[in-house]
Amino acid sequence: MAPTVAIIGAGFGGLCMGIRLQMAGITSYTIYEKAGGIGGTWRDNTYPGAACDVPSHLYSFSFEQRRDWTRRYPAQPEILAYLEHCADKYGVRPHLRLNTEVTSAVFDEAVNRWRVTTADGDERLFDVVVSGVGQLNRPRLPDIPGMSSFEGTSFHSARWEHGHDLTGRRVAVIGNGSSAAQFIPRIAPIADHLDVFQRTPNWVIPKVDGEYGPRERLAFQYVPLLQAANRERIFQFVENVIYPVLVDGWSKRLVTNRAQEHLKQQVQDPALRAKLTPAYPIGCKRIVIDNDFYPALTRPNVDLVTDPITRIVPHGIETAGGTVREADTIIFATGFRTTDFLAPIEIVGRQGHLLHERWKDGAEAYLGIAMPYFPNLFLLYGPNTNLGHNSIIYMIESQVRYIMGCLPLLSAHGPMEVRQATMDAWRRALDRAMAGTVWEASCHSWYKNAAGRVTNNWPRPAAVYRRISRAPRREAYDFG
Ligand code: N01
Numbered sequence: 106m107a108p109t110v111a112i113i114g115a116g117f118g119g120l121c122m123g124i125r126l127q128m129a130g131i132t133s134y135t136i137y138e139k140a141g142g143i144g145g146t147w148r149d150n151t152y153p154g155a156a157c158d159v160p161s162h163l164y165s166f167s168f169e170q171r172r173d174w175t176r177r178y179p180a181q182p183e184i185l186a187y188l189e190h191c192a193d194k195y196g197v198r199p200h201l202r203l204n205t206e207v208t209s210a211v212f213d214e215a216v217n218r219w220r221v222t223t224a225d226g227d228e229r230l231f232d233v234v235v236s237g238v239g240q241l242n243r244p245r246l247p248d249i250p251g252m253s254s255f256e257g258t259s260f261h262s263a264r265w266e267h268g269h270d271l272t273g274r275r276v277a278v279i280g281n282g283s284s285a286a287q288f289i290p291r292i293a294p295i296a297d298h299l300d301v302f303q304r305t306p307n308w309v310i311p312k313v314d315g316e317y318g319p320r321e322r323l324a325f326q327y328v329p330l331l332q333a334a335n336r337e338r339i340f341q342f343v344e345n346v347i348y349p350v351l352v353d354g355w356s357k358r359l360v361t362n363r364a365q366e367h368l369k370q371q372v373q374d375p376a377l378r379a380k381l382t383p384a385y386p387i388g389c390k391r392i393v394i395d396n397d398f399y400p401a402l403t404r405p406n407v408d409l410v411t412d413p414i415t416r417i418v419p420h421g422i423e424t425a426g427g428t429v430r431e432a433d434t435i436i437f438a439t440g441f442r443t444t445d446f447l448a449p450i451e452i453v454g455r456q457g458h459l460l461h462e463r464w465k466d467g468a469e470a471y472l473g474i475a476m477p478y479f480p481n482l483f484l485l486y487g488p489n490t491n492l493g494h495n496s497i498i499y500m501i502e503s504q505v506r507y508i509m510g511c512l513p514l515l516s517a518h519g520p521m522e523v524r525q526a527t528m529d530a531w532r533r534a535l536d537r538a539m540a541g542t543v544w545e546a547s548c549h550s551w552y553k554n555a556a557g558r559v560t561n562n563w564p565r566p567a568a569v570y571r572r573i574s575r576a577p578r579r580e581a582y583d584f585g
Pocket of ligand 1: 282
């Protein structure tokens with residue numbers, strides 16, 4: 106009999122898992138989603154200008170390649186529509202439980218199954234649990250004194266208040282990462298005044314974007330090989346040109362120069378340029394890929410503020426030295442709680458082991474997928490599987506394939522739990538590979554936990570991950 110599978114989250118990861126189960130004829134699965142719709146990060150991030158910075162011919166499922174993307178880097182609505190289409194086409198909708206938040210998953214050793222509890226008090230037993238909650242699902246608000254005293258409107262970039270018209274307002278944006286870089290150019294022309302509070306500058310490289318005209322789209326549609334070749338070309342480019350930047354490889358100088366030129370071309374004022382020049386190696390923090398961010402900062406109604414924020418006051422933001430910058434709207438583009446994987450779900454494994462307790466010094470999992478003491482629990486986009494250069498969908502598909510390979514094993518031999526020795530060897534190999542990456546440099550980033558350990562990123566080419574996660578090795582696990 107096919108195992109029963111609980112999938113947590115209906116973003117790219119959870120949907121991919123559901124689709125692959127469906128394709129394999131396994132229908133004994135439930136996808137729990139705390140929100141009212143599917144799409145994960147592509148449902149949540151609706152800020153103006155939201156788009157992916159991996160071209161969609163690569164940032165899409167290998168088994169469902171759309172040939173009619175309207176542009177190289179489509180906007181959020183088009184990516185969300187793609188996911189809705191996938192959910193319909195592959196028949197996963199009947200398995201969705203929307204507005205249903207999983208609060209705990211406890212391994213019941215008496216029956217060798219997971220007891221999954223949801224916020225509405227429902228409790229069900231499953232053979233397998235797959236987490237598809239990802240790394241960018243919980244907005245992070247900063248801890249700035251006086252935040253609650255602010256009398257204007259404030260919101261996080263991933264919870265955009267579309268009903269709050271920014272026309273003619275004095276807006277403060279805290280943060281300047283990939284999200285801020287995308288919406289600042291959209292709101293700068295309508296705001297009366299915009300202050301962008303930058304703590305650390307980011308490296309920015311140009312985005313080679315553009316619409317696909319009717320002829321190109323027809324060509325993709327009728328010559329499937331063209332689509333496949335384009336996907337492969339993008340993949341090879343990011344693996345062979347962008348990846349080496351992250352490991353002090355041949356292209357680091359080239360890409361650094363390109364970013365410096367981009368800044369020089371787009372910002373004429375030397376003082377502003379100096380503020381925007383990072384003092385850490387490119388790639389240490391997520392590289393921003395954008396053409397419109399710098400020009401927006403040169404507008405007369407926009408100020409880039411680099412004085413540290415000391416507190417938020419009822420009518421604005423106070424910086425070191427006591428200057429108050431008036432604002433009626435504050436937008437927190439302050440990123441996500443990336444290192445608390447799976448929080449706040451309580452995961453209790455064998456012998457009462459708490460996942461969060463085991464991860465208190467930093468999340469870790471074998472292949473980013475499996476942990477000792479947590480039999481038949483698998484993670485998608487788990488620890489050390491984020492990329493700084495390539496498509497996460499490629500990683501997710503690798504992980505789903507691996508988990509699909511585990512199902513016959515656990516059905517035949519009982520619950521599978523990765524061995525501690527396997528986990529330890531994995532961690533040593535990971536540490537060795539990590540030592541050569543730019544993330545270890547002295548910059549602060551969402552790739553690292555508070556102790557400075559890189560818990561989020563995969564340090565080698567994505568193709569290497571795919572190869573080593575091809576299929577489960579029986580000797581890596583204990584069964585039964
Ligand atoms: O968040 P971030 P994001 N006071 O964590 C600042 C993906 N993504 O939402 O750098 C002042 O990158 C913080 O400053 P610092 C992508 O993987 C992709 O922009 O820590 N500032 C930083 O500037 C991306 O990397 C796309 O010094 C504070 C900012 O807030 C990830 O999502 C689009 C502060 C947070 O930047 C997250 O991006 C969007 C404080 N107390 C997102 N606290 C595309 O595909 C934080 N900051 C294009």
